[in-house]
Amino acid sequence: MSEHEFKAYNKKSLNKIKYLDRIDPEIKKDIEICTNIIPFRVSSYVIDELIDWDKVPDDPIFQMTFPQPGMIGTEKFNKLKFLYLNGQNEDFNTEVRNIHFAMNPHPAGQKDMNIPVMDNRTLPGMQHKYDETVLFFPSQGQLCHSFCTYCFRWAQFIGLQDLKFSSREKESLYRYITINPLITDLLFTGGDPMVMKASVIEKYVEPFIQQKPDHLQNIRFGTKALAYWPYRFFDDKDSDELMRLFEKIVDKGYHLAVMAHFSHYRELETPAVEKAVKRLRSVGAQIRCQAPLIKNINDKSIVWEKMWKDQVKLGAVPYYFFVERDTGPKNYFEVPLVKALEIFTNAYRNVSGLARTVRGPSMSAGPGKILLEDINEINGEKVFVLKFVQSRIKEFVNKVFFAKYNENASWIDDLEPAFGEKEFFYEKRYSELRNNKINILKNCVK
Numbered sequence: 001m002s003e004h005e006f007k008a009y010n011k012k013s014l015n016k017i018k019y020l021d022r023i024d025p026e027i028k029k030d031i032e033i034c035t036n037i038i039p040f041r042v043s044s045y046v047i048d049e050l051i052d053w054d055k056v057p058d059d060p061i062f063q064m065t066f067p068q069p070g071m072i073g074t075e076k077f078n079k080l081k082f083l084y085l086n087g088q089n090e091d092f093n094t095e096v097r098n099i100h101f102a103m104n105p106h107p108a109g110q111k112d113m114n115i116p117v118m119d120n121r122t123l124p125g126m127q128h129k130y131d132e133t134v135l136f137f138p139s140q141g142q143l144c145h146s147f148c149t150y151c152f153r154w155a156q157f158i159g160l161q162d163l164k165f166s167s168r169e170k171e172s173l174y175r176y177i178t179i180n181p182l183i184t185d186l187l188f189t190g191g192d193p194m195v196m197k198a199s200v201i202e203k204y205v206e207p208f209i210q211q212k213p214d215h216l217q218n219i220r221f222g223t224k225a226l227a228y229w230p231y232r233f234f235d236d237k238d239s240d241e242l243m244r245l246f247e248k249i250v251d252k253g254y255h256l257a258v259m260a261h262f263s264h265y266r267e268l269e270t271p272a273v274e275k276a277v278k279r280l281r282s283v284g285a286q287i288r289c290q291a292p293l294i295k296n297i298n299d300k301s302i303v304w305e306k307m308w309k310d311q312v313k314l315g316a317v318p319y320y321f322f323v324e325r326d327t328g329p330k331n332y333f334e335v336p337l338v339k340a341l342e343i344f345t346n347a348y349r350n351v352s353g354l355a356r357t358v359r360g361p362s363m364s365a366g367p368g369k370i371l372l373e374d375i376n377e378i379n380g381e382k383v384f385v386l387k388f389v390q391s392r393i394k395e396f397v398n399k400v401f402f403a404k405y406n407e408n409a410s411w412i413d414d415l416e417p418a419f420g421e422k423e424f425f426y427e428k429r430y431s432e433l434r435n436n437k438i439n440i441l442k443n444c445v446k
């Protein structure tokens with residue numbers, strides 16, 4: 001029998017969160033208004049065990065889950081608030097829409113480039129950007145136990161982005177992988193696949209257990225459940241069933257990777273998360289941890305240093321340190337690249353080699369994942385040293401290149417090539433690929 005029944009609050013049940021009665025009623029009203037813009041959902045675990053209510057509104061976990069006026073911008077927020085208090089009429093709805101579209105709901109505009117093609121049709125529940133790894137978005141997993149205010153997939157939670165799932169997604173996934181020998185990794189993502197019942201996850205995984213394609217080595221689950229609902233792994237009604245499924249995946253010879261999203265060391269401090277990590281490790285899962293750097297939440301090197309140390313202590317592996325994408329409340333959350341490198345480096349220097357498995361600051365951009373490796377001076381010119389650690393064009397991987405030093409830049413798009421060059425080395429081939437509209441690399445020849 002489970003002791004912790006999953007419970008989450010949303011926009012409509014905000015008033016039922018008792019702790020909110022302890023804060024200034026004006027701040028509470030502002031949050032309520034903000035939930036019309038930024039998707040809001042928060043689990044009882046986050047409220048009861050993670051947020052330090054004495055430190056609200058500055059508390060990092062509160063910032064991570066409760067929408068704030070600053071995320072919308074003072075001017076826009078004030079207008080919204082005026083319309084809200086005046087009765088939420090058509091003008092209010094128009095303003096909500098305007099704010100949403102100004103928040104860049106489709107970053108990088110390369111949705112189409114990642115959608116695979118098979119048997120002359122596109123497979124919309126999947127993304128295939130890098131040869132080795134297919135992302136699968138199961139339709140029942142397009143939700144999370146709590147929403148992050150900085151989520152780059154925010155648009156899908158308010159119906160602005162339609163992922164258009166196909167009814168035959170399970171069969172398509174298996175077939176697509178079996179006929180693509182370059183694929184070694186299958187990554188279940190969302191939303192959060194861990195919101196699905198074990199029996200639903202099993203339906204998707206079952207063909208891969210029935211018959212393992214030789215070239216498929218790794219099955220990954222991208223999840224924030226360890227941070228937002230660790231009970232998922234030992235105290236939900238079907239936790240045991242889920243663990244048995246994980247064991248079956250491992251027994252079949254796959255490397256099972258839980259790609260955990262941890263943004264702050266506080267998320268690693270509860271007895272529940274410790275128990276969940278132990279349970280996962282006991283069934284043979286490897287836990288790798290990643291998160292973006294977010295202003296007002298984790299923009300101090302001590303946060304990362306402590307978090308990486310805590311992860312290693314629990315037997316989890318630090319993996320990626322991301323730069324926040326160009327979407328959503330970007331201004332509120334963005335950290336300049338110079339500062340990102342400083343935070344990363346100061347934390348990296350203070351941990352042992354066991355935690356230096358982490359890579360960053362990493363930008364998941366159109367052509368690939370680009371690291372800011374260093375700031376240097378070459379022939380009298382101050383430059384950013386950048387490197388591809390992942391790319392849709394294989395020859396780019398592990399290539400170093402240079403951009404003009406730029407104190408204010410917070411994304412690759414803000415950068416210009418160094419040494420007077422007209423464009424970055426990757427731009428010609430990348431734009432050729434982009435002009436083909438569909439991702440010819442991932443088009444099955446069959």
Ligand SMILES: *Cc1c(COP(=O)(O)O)cnc(C)c1O
Nearest residue numbers: 127129130133135364369389390
């Ligand atoms: C990050 C990412 C992956 C996985 O990359 P790894 O470096 O292998 O972890 C796969 N697909 C997409 C679209 C990604 O952004």
